[in-house]
Amino acid sequence: MSRAQRGFFFLVATLALSLLSCTTPDAVSKFCGSAGTTLTSASSVFDDMKLSCLREVDSRNEFGTFKPLVQSDANCTAIGDQAAGAAAAAKILSDYFSAINSLASFGSAKAGTDAQNLLSKTGAAVGASSAAQTALGSIAQFLVSAATSGYQRKQLEKDLPKVSGNISAVVSALITIVQDDYIGRQLASEEQKVADRYLEFAKDKSPEVKLLLDDRWHADEQALAAKRTSAQSLVTALQALSKGFADLAANAHQLKAKEVPGLLGPYVNQLQTLIPQIRKGF
């Protein structure tokens, strides 16, 4: 290969790298990825809404009656059906973030990899040197990015603010269901009724038996507290998701701005910290 050819390939590779190193769609992609994972984690909380109701109904049986666990209750089934609706709403949100993620991450992964793989095969077939193969791959990536980045940015600018109000409304509804219905009503009621069951059984019992019951009650109480903490983590995560998306949508017209990754970074970090906490109690 001549010096001129080497220079040309080097220039093309540099241009390709500079185009591919645009961090703003990457920041959008990271945020959307974390948002999608948060929403998927919410299913554990929604699944427990019916289970919490059944646990409460089950606690009506006195200790020592050895009745099988309650499998079905009409009102718990109704709660379960509505909770499934909430999970479905979370899935619709998750699908949206997944689509935006695909759009924002296009050109940084799949298209570049496909082009690189193809060029490696054809480059090897024509006996090109490894440097030429790399340059050919860079050219393909450069061409794909040049052809698609403008369209990608334009569509992101449209797709993000279009549903800003809708996203906020749906997240707010999910927060209401988790905070008011699950934590505020179901877990609170279950906690009271479990305590009543122990209180009822402990009446007129010896101090030794009361101590044993106290230990068991503490274990039940800790399990409930873990679920409550996980659900509260979900609420915090949903609030961060809503606020982060509102900021992203408000800046959709300037997605190439250097400030955008800095804007979204704290939300991504917060979501990634909260996601394992959501799953912990279930």
Place this chain on the structure above:
Amino acid sequence: MAPPAIPVPIDPAAEAGRLADLFNNLSQALDDFRLGDHIPPIPTDQLARLKDEAQALEDRAHYFTAQAVGATLQSIQSDLANIKAVTAQANAQVGVLNDVSKVISIATSALSLGTAIAAGNPISIAAAADALAQTLAG
């Protein structure tokens, strides 16, 4: 003459939630009474009756909790429909980008085949033609 009263819009989810709380509080009040110390003690049959009533009130609380969740979901149906529509548009846009990428891959692969033909090496030509055929198929 007093101005006509302006009706306050009813929030079905909030109303159902309040009813759930009311029945739950009533149920707990009965249980607190039942489990408290009484002189003279409450007869066993009356204790059993109180327990049944508390459980029936809790069942009502569960019913209204389901109603509250349902009403909340009902209020966001148009939001969900709009989000679904935009998701479909975004997926279609990704499809367009994939098509562009494929076209470029085909063009570049065809260029490599042209190069192989110009070089005149039958093995290289066959390999490059196979690579192009795979791109067109995939």
